[in-house]
Amino acid sequence: MQTQKNDNTLGLYIHIPFCKSKCYYCDFFSFAGREDIIYPYFQALKNEIESYKGILGNYKIGTVYIGGGTPSVVDANCIRELINNCRKHFNIEPGAEISIEANPGTLSFDKLATYLDTGINRLSIGMQAWQDRLLESIGRIHRSGEFIENFELARKAGFTNINVDLIFGLPGQTFDDWTETVDNVAELKPSHISCYSLKIEEGTVFGDMLGEGRLKPVEDELDRQMYHFAIDRLAGHGFRHYEISNFSKPGFECKHNLVYWEGRQYIGLGAGAHSYFNGKRYNNTYDLNNYINCAAKNQFHRENIEEIDINGQISEYIILGLRLIRGVDVDKFKMKFETDVFDLFGKQIDRLISRGLIEFNERTLRLTKLGLDLANQVFIEFL
Ligand code: SF4
Structure with a gap:
């Protein structure tokens, strides 16, 4: 993948x-x-x-x-x-x-x-x-x-x-x-x-x-x-x-x-800033004085380092993608992860469609008007 x-x-x-x-x-x-x-x-x-x-x-x-x-x-x-x-x-x-x-x-x-x-x-x-x-x-x-x-x-x-x-x-x-x-x-x-x-x-x-x-x-x-x-x-x-x-x-x-x-990579600089780089999420210290004092010695403490495995990447891709009104393109999903989103989440998708929270049009899954109001209930299904 x-x-x-x-x-x-x-x-x-x-x-x-x-x-x-x-x-x-x-x-x-x-x-x-x-x-x-x-x-x-x-x-x-x-x-x-x-x-x-x-x-x-x-x-x-x-x-x-x-x-x-x-x-x-x-x-x-x-x-x-x-x-x-x-x-x-x-x-x-x-x-x-x-x-x-x-x-x-x-x-x-x-x-x-x-x-x-x-x-x-x-x-x-x-x-x-x-x-x-x-x-x-x-x-x-x-x-x-x-x-x-x-x-x-x-x-x-x-x-x-x-x-x-x-x-x-x-x-x-x-x-x-x-x-x-x-x-x-x-x-x-x-x-x-x-x-x-x-x-x-x-x-x-x-x-x-x-x-x-x-x-x-x-x-x-x-x-x-x-x-x-x-x-x-x-x-x-x-x-x-x-x-x-x-x-x-x-x-x-x-x-x-x-x-x-779109789940792409970024680097965060400064106290409390978050990064997503090389498959890992982490943040700089939230202690402002500590950030300044350590930086003076060229020490940077990266905390909460979390390796995002493939399941995590897939969940994030769908949840973040559904935030976008254009939704998640299921063909692009398949190309990126070499697996079909319906094979992984078919039951959840059916349930959300029947509750009127998401819709599937040709090749995209997206939030409905009701889904925009209850987005957290949708996201939780993909965790
Ligand atoms: S305290 Fe500062 S960061 Fe927070 S909302 Fe007000 S202006 Fe923005």
């Missing part, structure tokens, strides 16, 4: 774990008030890049994603040096998609111009909601006026590929709030919009508030209404729904995220 080892193109993820303040719903690996270690952290990243240079010599980097945290809170020269170091040691393909995440209130024209100058060609802005009262209630540092200003600044600086992140199902968010958010953002004509359903996680401010009975989550029915509204309305605005939570203008799908969904 073919394995990932034959693929010599990689995605590169670089984690910048700094934020101005912590949003109430956020369980990402990010910290507020750690400006003191920004420069040592970038030095550590430099060392980590160098640690991979011999290993990645034969690989091409097709996409780079600088995520966080809020990468745009740091000095743009740190980002410039970071990209320069990647170019020095890795084989970044000409025309590679290079994305950076940014939050309104942390951008300036000069910063955006520096990003473009370094070759960053995709900007992902965390807008989340249009209404200032909601932004305040979820602990965001910006208001919608700043989002509009920063979006227009990005256009003026020369960004043509801009994603806007939105969240629905926020406590206190009405259906009308959501329709206003979707319409107003779509009218700005970004090339990509992500719409995430809020999940309240333990260890967040919202998680604590929920535990103490001080937070009323949105009803499931409203959450689903909001999701299906986004699907229909964004289609009307010319966006293609290509992944459960993602919509793009034709040709503007996020190439880096497609690396994950």
Whole structure:
């Protein structure tokens, strides 16, 4: 059977774990008030890049994603040096998609111009909601006026590929709030919009508030209404729904995220970053100080190293593939794994089709409208 080892193109993820303040719903690996270690952290990243240079010599980097945290809170020269170091040691393909995440209130024209100058060609802005009262209630540092200003600044600086992140199902968010958010953002004509359903996680401010009975989550029915509204309305605005939570203008799908969904290889740099390389998944330490101190001695602790055997590869391929609206092509599956998906999962597929959660059209298995709502129930069948 073919394995990932034959693929010599990689995605590169670089984690910048700094934020101005912590949003109430956020369980990402990010910290507020750690400006003191920004420069040592970038030095550590430099060392980590160098640690991979011999290993990645034969690989091409097709996409780079600088995520966080809020990468745009740091000095743009740190980002410039970071990209320069990647170019020095890795084989970044000409025309590679290079994305950076940014939050309104942390951008300036000069910063955006520096990003473009370094070759960053995709900007992902965390807008989340249009209404200032909601932004305040979820602990965001910006208001919608700043989002509009920063979006227009990005256009003026020369960004043509801009994603806007939105969240629905926020406590206190009405259906009308959501329709206003979707319409107003779509009218700005970004090339990509992500719409995430809020999940309240333990260890967040919202998680604590929920535990103490001080937070009323949105009803499931409203959450689903909001999701299906986004699907229909964004289609009307010319966006293609290509992944459960993602919509793009034709040709503007996020190439880096497609690396994950198509089960291809990637390397993650920085504290807490995950990698999938040579058939193994692993992550860097989540201890920020430890990451920096060890990197200074050129030591990099990779944790949770997990060899993905062929059964694991097959499960991941189907689960990730079903996240894509185009679904899983059963002929491609057969070519890749030299086995028929119906031989392996015939019973599960029949059961899911009879429950109306997936459909089979000619040669693809894909989620139905109901399946999009109950995707986890589908995925579990392929584990
Ligand atoms: S800006 Fe993003 S990463 Fe930072 S705290 Fe808010 S949601 Fe989390």
